[in-house]
Amino acid sequence: MNFSFALNATDGAARTGVISTPRGEIRTPAFMPVGTAATVKAMRPESVRATGADILLGNTYHLMLRPSAERIDRLGGLHKFMNWDRPILTDSGGFQVMSLASLRKLTEKGVTFKSHIDGSKHEITPERSMEIQKLLGSDIVMTFDECPALPADRTRIAESMRLSMRWAQRSRDAFGDRPGHALFGIQQGGLERDLREESAEALRVVGFDGYAVGGLAVGEGQEAMFGCLDYAPAQLPEDKPRYLMGVGKPDDIVGAVKRGIDMMDCVLPSRSGRTGQAWTRRGQVNLRNARHADDPRPLDETCTCPACANYSRAYLHHVVRSQEMIAGMLLTWHNLHYYQELMGGMRDAIAAQDFADFETRFHAMRAEGDIDRL
Numbered sequence: 001m002n003f004s005f006a007l008n009a010t011d012g013a014a015r016t017g018v019i020s021t022p023r024g025e026i027r028t029p030a031f032m033p034v035g036t037a038a039t040v041k042a043m044r045p046e047s048v049r050a051t052g053a054d055i056l057l058g059n060t061y062h063l064m065l066r067p068s069a070e071r072i073d074r075l076g077g078l079h080k081f082m083n084w085d086r087p088i089l090t091d092s093g094g095f096q097v098m099s100l101a102s103l104r105k106l107t108e109k110g111v112t113f114k115s116h117i118d119g120s121k122h123e124i125t126p127e128r129s130m131e132i133q134k135l136l137g138s139d140i141v142m143t144f145d146e147c148p149a150l151p152a153d154r155t156r157i158a159e160s161m162r163l164s165m166r167w168a169q170r171s172r173d174a175f176g177d178r179p180g181h182a183l184f185g186i187q188q189g190g191l192e193r194d195l196r197e198e199s200a201e202a203l204r205v206v207g208f209d210g211y212a213v214g215g216l217a218v219g220e221g222q223e224a225m226f227g228c229l230d231y232a233p234a235q236l237p238e239d240k241p242r243y244l245m246g247v248g249k250p251d252d253i254v255g256a257v258k259r260g261i262d263m264m265d266c267v268l269p270s271r272s273g274r275t276g277q278a279w280t281r282r283g284q285v286n287l288r289n290a291r292h293a294d295d296p297r298p299l300d301e302t303c304t305c306p307a308c309a310n311y312s313r314a315y316l317h318h319v320v321r322s323q324e325m326i327a328g329m330l331l332t333w334h335n336l337h338y339y340q341e342l343m344g345g346m347r348d349a350i351a352a353q354d355f356a357d358f359e360t361r362f363h364a365m366r367a368e369g370d371i372d373r374l
């Protein structure tokens, strides 16, 4: 069975469909929880699946350093290693080399750097990134790219984009022909519309199974990001999945889907779950806040996740303040559940040609804010 994408309905620029892979279907728009080090922190894989996730993201940079791609391969690949048998997308390692590693050196060939864990020296090239992602057994492989933090000047953005396009061709050549596995190209070009078009054209010429809008959510702010998403997705082939990397907050996600994005990933729901932050229909709730200490009500009375079905705000407040492990477990579960409910709601709304109303209701509920204190 091969990798394929079927678009089922559109509503304005918003789209809903299904990506088919040998490891299962991915309903789009899809949110991918991040399993950085072969685990979505504080969650068992079956619990991640229970929240409604069809696919996980793994980080090449982290896995190549520890426990190493070769070791994971010897142990049967990433799916077996982490006990997740559904699709996995891996990033190329480039973004995290730039954000985490030290002594980075960028050349035409690739990038050398020192590990943030033990200071050991490593190199990633497009060819090595393809090799690592193959060893991991990733279902959706990302091309190796380079992206400057924004704001950056136009010359730097253009040079970086053109390097990434040469690396995209090398990634395609090194990936080869692997039925059932997909390779996604990554559009760059910052907030420059013509550079984005040049990048999209370069990727179209090479040909990929899906396309990512890269280089956003790197400090430009939501308004600038939406400004770019008003044109960038439409520059990419309509019949392939479009993936916005590293986004985001619930309102970022709704705005991205509205503009034609099919896939997203972000550490936010899991990371904020470990710091006592919950995302709900009514916005963000800080469980550390003393207002919850005597509150017997659930976090969200309409939510069916274990945290909301079985525990009070008072209990969640207590375990957050006591730094008990169950705090991160319950709030991560709730946050991932909320994100997947949000995606499901958008898929249904697009299929029903009701996305504008969905968006209005989404913002109206958030504007109400959290329930009144007791």
Ligand SMILES: [Zn+2]
Pocket: 299, 300, 303, 304, 305, 306, 307, 308, 309, 334, 335, 337
């Ligand atoms: Zn919940």
